[in-house]
Amino acid sequence: MGVERGVADGRQAVAVWAALRARPLRFPFTAGPWRCWGHLLGGALLGPLVAAVLAVLLVVGLGLSVVGVGLLVLLGVALAGVPVGALERRRLRLVEPVPVPGPHRPLPGVGRRARVRTRLRERATWRELGYTALFALVLSAVDLAFTALLVFCGTLVVSPVVVWALAPETVMLIPGRVVAGPVGALPATAVGLAGLLLCAYAGALLTTARVRLVRALLGPRPEGLGRQVLELTRSRARLVDAFEAERRRIERDLHDGAQQQLVALSMTLGLAAYELRGRAGDDPAVALVDRARGEARLALEQLRDLVRGIHPQVLTDHGLAAAVAEVALRHPIPVDVDIDLPDRLPGPVETTAYFTVTEALTNAAKHSGATAITVLGRIADGRLVLQVTDDGRGGADPAAGAGLQGLADRIAILRGRLLVTSPIGGPTRLRVEVPCSG
Known part of the structure; x- marks a missing residue:
């Protein structure tokens, strides 16, 4: 664009x-x-x-x-x-x-x-x-x-x-x-x-x-334009770094703040239900407290999923291949992951690649009707090449939603490109190419 x-x-x-x-x-x-x-x-x-x-x-x-x-x-x-x-x-x-x-x-x-x-x-x-x-x-x-x-x-x-x-x-x-x-x-x-x-x-x-x-x-002068483009690229890279730092801060605050408070709330509701059973037997309030405790547990699980989606710890600790494999285990459609990388990738490349794959898997589960998905990842000529393919009905329009459009913008900041091919009848193929060096 x-x-x-x-x-x-x-x-x-x-x-x-x-x-x-x-x-x-x-x-x-x-x-x-x-x-x-x-x-x-x-x-x-x-x-x-x-x-x-x-x-x-x-x-x-x-x-x-x-x-x-x-x-x-x-x-x-x-x-x-x-x-x-x-x-x-x-x-x-x-x-x-x-x-x-x-x-x-x-x-x-x-x-x-x-x-x-x-x-x-x-x-x-x-x-x-x-x-x-x-x-x-x-x-x-x-x-x-x-x-x-x-x-x-x-x-x-x-x-x-x-x-x-x-x-x-x-x-x-x-x-x-x-x-x-x-x-x-x-x-x-x-x-x-x-x-x-x-x-x-x-x-x-x-x-x-x-x-x-x-x-x-x-x-x-071409060199003047080059300096302006270089400065623009640097400023956009700084924005990406600031955005990533803000994501980490939100993840930390949710994990150390709201998540711990929900755990404490669930424990408090459990103690309250125990006390009420000891004093009032089958008091209707016991059922309400138990119900509130169940909703607190559900909210805690949803919050954990949200924290994991902001920036999964496995991505930080073990890299892209392990993080994508973990997502594949939880996916409702069978996902075959084949990501072979010789070394860890730069942080921005790794994060962008991970969220691109998760967005592609989410879209496939919602819209494609696929029965199998394949994720391939390799390093070729100093570039990370990722390809996500599903055997669904095809006909996907990348311009119809903001998900892939936002990913394309983030990949463009890293001087990469996002290609989507989805003919009617399938298959849908999403290809990401991102330079691994500055």
């Missing part, structure tokens, strides 16, 4: 480059070059504007820093990369269908200062500022040069029309060389077409490089 998200990084294929490699001869005659040219033209127009704004903010900030106001302006310069980065990621959609996700964490809703501090502490903010400076000083110049070349080639293509429109005025497409009439401009048209063809490929290469640069500087 997890959701997988792809991270756009430099290793991911670039759509423009993929299209160019797939059909290099056909590429100039598709919409790809036009998209690339539009993206580069946007950079040529936007870059000088960004450079001018940054220059003004720096001058104003440094000039007013002596009175304190300039520090706020310089703070704005430090954060200028955030909106520029967002705009660049959005502009990239013109040539790249896979969006580049933002690299920032969600902002806390606790005030403007906390939000500013959060952004200033993120490495992504400073990467975006570096990209903004690079964009304003270098990338926009490249875009501007490419745009000038594209405009020049386009002008050469339409040069016969220009010469015809300006006739009888003389036209020099190249300094020092006068073009004599529209026919004389046809060679320039051929050069312009060759230039546009060259611009189609050059624009694709420049756009591919820009996409990779934006992904590297303005997208989320």
Whole structure:
């Protein structure tokens, strides 16, 4: 039930480059070059504007820093990369269908200062500022040069029309060389077409490089995501440990508290019944006391079963195989247990495996109509592999109840998986695979 998200990084294929490699001869005659040219033209127009704004903010900030106001302006310069980065990621959609996700964490809703501090502490903010400076000083110049070349080639293509429109005025497409009439401009048209063809490929290469640069500087870093996933895994593991500790505490409190009180109550009721028989013979109160003593015994047995189900002592003392064998002896359906493990398993793995088996046996007894159940357990490639099979009617739906769903969630925390196959007519097979190492 997890959701997988792809991270756009430099290793991911670039759509423009993929299209160019797939059909290099056909590429100039598709919409790809036009998209690339539009993206580069946007950079040529936007870059000088960004450079001018940054220059003004720096001058104003440094000039007013002596009175304190300039520090706020310089703070704005430090954060200028955030909106520029967002705009660049959005502009990239013109040539790249896979969006580049933002690299920032969600902002806390606790005030403007906390939000500013959060952004200033993120490495992504400073990467975006570096990209903004690079964009304003270098990338926009490249875009501007490419745009000038594209405009020049386009002008050469339409040069016969220009010469015809300006006739009888003389036209020099190249300094020092006068073009004599529209026919004389046809060679320039051929050069312009060759230039546009060259611009189609050059624009694709420049756009591919820009996409990779934006992904590297303005997208989320894989190692940052790895650290977040590792921390999330650790926090979930801590929750499992805390949950297990709480189960042990409840077991101990029930065993040492409520269970002992029920034992004392049963003994007290027995003494009361003995006294009443000695004094009143067949007094009706004796029957009531005996009945209360029987209910106390029943409550004690139910409490012992509950304590055993929370965390059986045999699991702690002797391991998974012995604990499952004990459950099989009490099960209403014959259970064949074949669990062969070379060593004791880690505590979380052992506990999760035990409760998975008990849940499968409980479901089989309630719903399957089975006459025999088999439990197999082995270690394969460093993983515990458990398989519970019954010969019942099948048709089980793991999503219908919360039991197996909760077990699947616990197994997922341990980086394992739970597989259930139950065709109509049976058999029902539940398979658990859990890594035995951290």
